Amino acid sequence: MSWFKRTSAGIKTQRSQQNDIPEGQWVKCQGCSETITRRELERQLLVCSRCDYHFKMSPTGYFNLLFDGEYELFDENIISSDPLQFTDQKSYKDRLEATRKKTGLQDAAKAAVGEVGGYPISVSAMDFTFIGGSMGSVVGEIVARSIKRAYEKKIPALVITQSGGARMMEGALSLMQMAKTSAHLTKLSEAGLPFFVLLTNPTTGGVTASFAMLGDIHLAEPGALIGFAGPRVIRETMGQDLPEGFQTSEFLLEKGYIDRIVDRRKLKGELAHLLALFLSK
Numbered sequence: 001m002s003w004f005k006r007t008s009a010g011i012k013t014q015r016s017q018q019n020d021i022p023e024g025q026w027v028k029c030q031g032c033s034e035t036i037t038r039r040e041l042e043r044q045l046l047v048c049s050r051c052d053y054h055f056k057m058s059p060t061g062y063f064n065l066l067f068d069g070e071y072e073l074f075d076e077n078i079i080s081s082d083p084l085q086f087t088d089q090k091s092y093k094d095r096l097e098a099t100r101k102k103t104g105l106q107d108a109a110k111a112a113v114g115e116v117g118g119y120p121i122s123v124s125a126m127d128f129t130f131i132g133g134s135m136g137s138v139v140g141e142i143v144a145r146s147i148k149r150a151y152e153k154k155i156p157a158l159v160i161t162q163s164g165g166a167r168m169m170e171g172a173l174s175l176m177q178m179a180k181t182s183a184h185l186t187k188l189s190e191a192g193l194p195f196f197v198l199l200t201n202p203t204t205g206g207v208t209a210s211f212a213m214l215g216d217i218h219l220a221e222p223g224a225l226i227g228f229a230g231p232r233v234i235r236e237t238m239g240q241d242l243p244e245g246f247q248t249s250e251f252l253l254e255k256g257y258i259d260r261i262v263d264r265r266k267l268k269g270e271l272a273h274l275l276a277l278f279l280s281k
């Protein structure tokens with residue numbers, strides 16, 4: 001299966017880009033370079049109180065932030081079977097195992113059902129720390145089941161996106177997740193239930209090209225990179241400079257791609273308000 005072996009070294013994501021909150025008591029803000037204590041940052045929901053830079057938040061962080069109280073987790077034990085036996089310097093199987101060990105996660109998404117402002121909602125959220133939040137068969141399945149759970153329970157769905165795109169190590173199986181999640185969204189729509197998307201930094205590739213852009217309402221965190229191909233790839237391919245602020249939440253709001261930019265500290269209130277607008281009789 002030499003097709004699935006990569007011989008030359010490709011694009012690698014630096015560790016610092018994968019997780020912008022390094023270990024230790026002090027954290028340097030990527031927005032304003034100010035040093036903040038970890039405790040203060042956590043108190044502010046991982047938002048810099050000086051410049052409003054939004055650090056990445058984990059699915060569990062969002063669940064704790066959004067849900068009124070207790071929530072139920074689903075599909076915690078789905079793991080990839082590595083059907084292509086993909087190898088690139090390190091085998092995909094080994095990389096999965098090492099990443100599971102390091103992050104304590106099974107894959108790059110989690111799903112839960114709980115209440116937001118008294119309204120039940122099925123939520124799935126992605127995690128960039130697990131192989132760049134890439135969407136393989138497990139992430140696709142978790143998101144698809146979360147949407148299915150919504151139309152079966154007759155409740156709305158929310159997906160919180162944070163992804164480098166499709167997981168290349170799963171080849172076409174990864175691309176199939178785009179069709180699968182989109183098909184479930186059609187059923188949700190046919191059931192007359194709203195689908196919300198919260199785009200966080202970064203949302204790119206196959207995730208942008210499927211469920212991330214199929215919401216009834218698109219919210220985005222400030223300053224998030226949202227696009228299909230990254231700006232560097234586009235710049236190098238086109239051979240020309242890109243407009244200022246290209247592919248940021250603010251740029252996309254101006255162009256009509258998204259509905260609203262929401263500060264994380266106001267997210268729960270905004271979502272509860274939207275749910276009330278959509279669902280109150």
Ligand SMILES: [Zn+2]
Binds near residue numbers: 032033050
């Ligand atoms: Zn800052």
